[in-house]
Amino acid sequence: xxxxxxxxxxxxxxxxxxxxxxxxxxxxxxxxxxxxxxxxxxxxxxxxxxxxxxxxxxxxxxxxxxxxxxxxxxxxxxxxxxxxxxxxxxxxxxxxxxxxxxxxxxxxx
Amino acid sequence: xxxxxxxxxxxxxxxxxxxxxxxxxxxxxxxxxxxxxxxxxxxxxxxxxxxxxxxxxxxxxxxxxxxxxxxxxxxxxxxxxxxxxxxxxxxxxxxxxxxxxxxxxxxxxxxxxxxxxxxxxxxxxxxxxxxxxxxxxxxxxxxxxxxxxxxxxxxxxxxxxxxxxxxxxxxxxxxxxxxxxxxxxxxxxxxxxxxxxxxxxxxxxxxxxxxxxxxxxxxxxxxxxxxxxxxxxxxxxxxxxxxxxxxxxxxxxxxxxxxxxxxxxxxxxxxxxxxxxxxxxxxxxxxxxxxxxxxxxxxxxxxxxxxxxxxxxxxxxxxxxxxxxxxxxxxxxxxxxxxxxxxxxxxxxxxxxxxxxxxxxxxxxxxxxxxxxxxxxxxxxxxxxxxxxxxxxxxxxxxxxxxxxxxxxxxxxxxxxxxxxxxxxxxxxxxxxxxxxxxxxxxxxxxxxxxxxxxxxxxxxxxxxxxxxxxxxxxxxxxxxxxxxxxxxxxxxxxxxxxxxxxxxxxxxxxxxxxxxxxxxxxxxxxxxxxxxxxxxxxxxxxxxxxxxxxxx
Numbered sequence: 001x002x003x004x005x006x007x008x009x010x011x012x013x014x015x016x017x018x019x020x021x022x023x024x025x026x027x028x029x030x031x032x033x034x035x036x037x038x039x040x041x042x043x044x045x046x047x048x049x050x051x052x053x054x055x056x057x058x059x060x061x062x063x064x065x066x067x068x069x070x071x072x073x074x075x076x077x078x079x080x081x082x083x084x085x086x087x088x089x090x091x092x093x094x095x096x097x098x099x100x101x102x103x104x105x106x107x108x109x
Numbered sequence: 110x111x112x113x114x115x116x117x118x119x120x121x122x123x124x125x126x127x128x129x130x131x132x133x134x135x136x137x138x139x140x141x142x143x144x145x146x147x148x149x150x151x152x153x154x155x156x157x158x159x160x161x162x163x164x165x166x167x168x169x170x171x172x173x174x175x176x177x178x179x180x181x182x183x184x185x186x187x188x189x190x191x192x193x194x195x196x197x198x199x200x201x202x203x204x205x206x207x208x209x210x211x212x213x214x215x216x217x218x219x220x221x222x223x224x225x226x227x228x229x230x231x232x233x234x235x236x237x238x239x240x241x242x243x244x245x246x247x248x249x250x251x252x253x254x255x256x257x258x259x260x261x262x263x264x265x266x267x268x269x270x271x272x273x274x275x276x277x278x279x280x281x282x283x284x285x286x287x288x289x290x291x292x293x294x295x296x297x298x299x300x301x302x303x304x305x306x307x308x309x310x311x312x313x314x315x316x317x318x319x320x321x322x323x324x325x326x327x328x329x330x331x332x333x334x335x336x337x338x339x340x341x342x343x344x345x346x347x348x349x350x351x352x353x354x355x356x357x358x359x360x361x362x363x364x365x366x367x368x369x370x371x372x373x374x375x376x377x378x379x380x381x382x383x384x385x386x387x388x389x390x391x392x393x394x395x396x397x398x399x400x401x402x403x404x405x406x407x408x409x410x411x412x413x414x415x416x417x418x419x420x421x422x423x424x425x426x427x428x429x430x431x432x433x434x435x436x437x438x439x440x441x442x443x444x445x446x447x448x449x450x451x452x453x454x455x456x457x458x459x460x461x462x463x464x465x466x467x468x469x470x471x472x473x474x475x476x477x478x479x480x481x482x483x484x485x486x487x488x489x490x491x492x493x494x495x496x497x498x499x500x501x502x503x504x505x506x507x508x509x510x511x512x513x514x515x516x517x518x519x520x521x522x523x524x525x526x527x528x529x530x531x532x533x534x535x536x537x538x539x540x541x542x543x544x545x546x547x548x549x550x551x552x553x554x555x556x557x558x559x560x561x562x563x564x565x566x567x568x569x570x571x572x573x574x575x576x577x578x579x580x581x582x583x584x585x586x587x588x589x590x591x592x593x594x595x596x597x598x599x600x601x602x603x604x605x606x607x608x609x610x611x612x613x614x615x616x617x618x619x620x621x622x623x624x625x626x627x628x629x630x631x632x633x634x635x636x637x638x639x640x641x642x643x644x645x646x647x648x649x650x651x652x653x654x655x656x657x658x659x660x661x662x
Contacts, residue, residue, distance in 0.1 A: 033488060061316075067468075067489030067605075071535055074581050078530040098605075099537060099556035100575035 005080035014034035022053035024080075029061035032069030040072045048079040054081035059092045059106075070095065077104065123198045133461040134188075146406040153398025159389040162554045168383055169355075172374060176357045179327055182361035187331070187370060191363060194308070195276050198293040202304035205235060206295035210302060214248055216468030220306070222252035231288065232307040238294070239301065240270045246302075253307055254282040255290055269365075270294050270303045276364025280333060281341060282307070286315075289333070289343065291364055316344045328352055332369040334359060343368070346375075375505040433466045434459055440500050447475045448481055450545050452661055454633045456641050458653040466496035467652030468536070469604040470503050474510045479546050482510050485557065485656050486538040487604040489529075489578075498527065498534050502579065506540065516540040517587040520579065524555070527580030535580035539573075539602050548594050548660060553587045555579045560602040563626050563636075564595060572601070596660060599633065601626070601640075 012030035019025055024047040032040060047055060057073065059065075077083040084106035085096065096102055126478060197219055204215040213235060220233040234245035234253045243263045244256055270277035270292040279290040292305040330345035330352055332338060337351050345352075352373040361368040437459070445453040455471050468488025475481045484506055488499045509519045513629055519540050529535040537557035541550050552560070552571065556578030562569045574588040574651060625643035626636065637657050 037545040052189065067535075067537075068491075070578075071529055071533055074529040074535055074578075075533065077581075098558060098575070100554070100577050101556065101581070105575060 004109050012039050014039050016043050016047045020024075023056060024048070024052045024054070025056045025058055026076075027058040027061075031064040032062055032072065033060075033066045034065065034068035037072045040069070041075070044072070044076040044079060046047050048076070051080060053081050055083045057083070057085045058087060059085055060087045060089055062089050065092055065095050070099065070101075073105070074101075082106070115421045120182055140615055143406060143409045145409060149405055150398060150402045152361065153394065153401065155188065157394025157398060160394060161387050164390050166307055171383070173355060173357075176327075176355055176372060176374055180357040180359050180370065183327075183329065183372060184361050184370050187361050187368065191361070194306070195293065195364075197223055198233075198276075198291075198304040198306055202235075202293050202300075203295050204300050205302045205304070206297060206300055210237075210246075215337075216247055216304065217249065220304070221249050223306075229308050230306040231309050234305050236292075236303040236305055237301055238267050238303055240267070243267075243557075245305070251307075253286055253290070253305060254265055254288050255279065255305060255307070258282070266292070267303055270305075271300055273365050278333070278364045278366045280366075281310075281328075281343075286310070289365055298454075307347055312346050312593040314344050316346055316610050326375055327372050328375050329370060329372045332371070333363075333366060335367055335369055337371060368612055378607075394399050412490060437466050437496065440503070441470055441516065442472060446475055446481075448473075448475060448545070450661055451481070452633045452657075453483075453544070454637050454657045456637050456653075456655045458641060458655075466493060467491055468495035468499045468534070469652045469654040470499050471602075471654045471656045472503055472506065473656075474507055476510065476542070482506075482516070482540065482542050483602065484538065484540050485560075485602040485604060485654060486536055486559065487654075489534050494542045496534065499537065501526065502536055502538070506538075515589070516542055516551060517589045520553050520555045520576065520587040521585065524577075524579045524581070524585045528583070529580045532580065535578045537578045537605075541602065543658065548596075549591055550594060550600065551591045553589045555585070555587060556581075557613055558603065558605050560600055561622075562594065563599040563601065564597065566627055568623050568626065570646050594660070597662070598659070599626075599636065599656065600658040602658075603652055633657050 004096045012028060012032060014029075017025040017027065026040070026043050028040060028043075030036065032092065045053075055069050057076075073083075073085070082102075084093065086106070088096065088107065093107065096105055096107060102108065113339040114165050149463045167227070201216045201219040204212055204219070208215070216235050220230070222228070224230045224233050230250060232251040232253045233249040234255075237243050240246075243260050245253060255266070258266075266277070266279050271294045273294065274296060275293075277292050277294075279292070282288045284289050286309050288307040288309055290305065290307045292303045294300045294303045308529075328335070328346045330347075330350055331343045333341040333343055333378055338648045339350060342350065354373050356371060356373050358369060358371045361370060441457055442455075443453060455473075455474060457469070457471070459467065468486075468490065470486050470488075472484040473481060474484070484503070486499070486502060488502065502523060505523060508518055509522050514522065520538060523538065527534065527536060536555070538555045539557040539560060540553045541556075541560070543550050550571075552573045554573040554575045556575060559573050559575075562571055571590075573590050576587040577585050579585075621643055622640065625640045637655060640655065
């Protein structure tokens, strides 16, 4: 039980890449949960100042996401004109689909 | 790097409570001093004492060695000085003897320069050994005190002097100013003459030693003879006799007798620092010991405080967890209403990690005799805020249902009550209306896991139109799906904690669920117990709510 908590502490990284024509990519690795939510929040704060036209989450290397993690992505969705998740790991894809958010994150069906 | 964003309100409350607890337990008795500190002090003092004694011993040995060395040096100086007073006497008597007493001028010539103030002798005289009147032939300076001695004594001394091969010392001649008398005769077989001289002793027999002399820092006493006889004292550096304390003595040959040199240190020969060294060592040792002890005691007390705080925290943590669970249970229905024709059961499993309230809930709302609404929802995240969001959503749904709203409308209205950008929480909600007589369910889904239907050994997902979760967009709309439920089918709705775990795929979770739900014998309540037991074998760190529904046979 303690091990689970310990593992979940800082098990994530987030990089921000500023691309051309007002698009910003945030590449996240590891787990997106209540323990790592602030890492993503900080990255989003950096990426959305000023407000970009397109915000893209690269979640290919994310191996766990829970509801707190999803909440962070949904918060970020309000900070750009368009927000996409591309590419996404299977786990992320399944969670996004299961929660009816594929369209919102431009993932198609 | 990643600050934990567990519910801050809950932590504040816990801290406030912790403060209160700490002040309550502040009266708990503390140990006066730790055993470790006492051991450190005892060891330190012991070492200091041992070291101090060692230094004292070493210093005393050093002092003793230095004293012996200085005494030997002084004795050597004294020995070297003696020939200076003997040689003129020896030379003059030799010349007189050579001339058979004719050249007494030689005696005068040799000894006159030595009989003056500041010179060794106050009186020098030439005697015949066979003198009948026992008076000197020649006198330089004062009259010899020997001449006023009894004739037998004079006769005996002259005889002794003639027989002696070197200097003959008569000893101290008592008087107003005591004198030391000594004589030389020729080394020939039949000598007839004796050269005799007397020297005065210093005033009070005390010599003043200049501070820069070789004898500075030392007291000395010189006795005639071989023991410390006060009457035989020739000179000393102090009137406090006999000398006391650390002593060293040397004997110096002086004619037919000897001189005894006794010395003692006046202060420390090794210097003031060496003398103070033991005290410095002891002071340093004690300061170090008590300094270390204070530091150790301080560290031990800090450790005690930390341990006490840690115990308090553990207790409060457990306490808080139990408070959180109590609160959560109070927010959830503790029993479902009896509905004719239906079997209903539910379970709530708190997650294993953390003390915060989860946001999972379930609810059963009878609408009329033929219909009821059931809801399973999950507010994202944990903590007091997630709990309050959950409570507000749950009671809002009851209000909308009482107004006659159907599932799609309920969810559409609900989504205006929450905004993830503002509240940092969203919610998934499954809202189902059950037509009891018609054996159908009408389902609207806001991002929630689909319910499943267990029929025999098979598990079928109930496909729904999954809309966006509550709190994502204000203008979300939802579609309902109506499904017929076969007799003997069991419907399960749950939150994602049931089969979503870290490091495990959703399929694994579903398989586990399938295994535990396979046997459909027994009551619905027993089925949920089996599912929950299977769930408990692995520990989910998320809360889980399960609601089961079955038509009575």
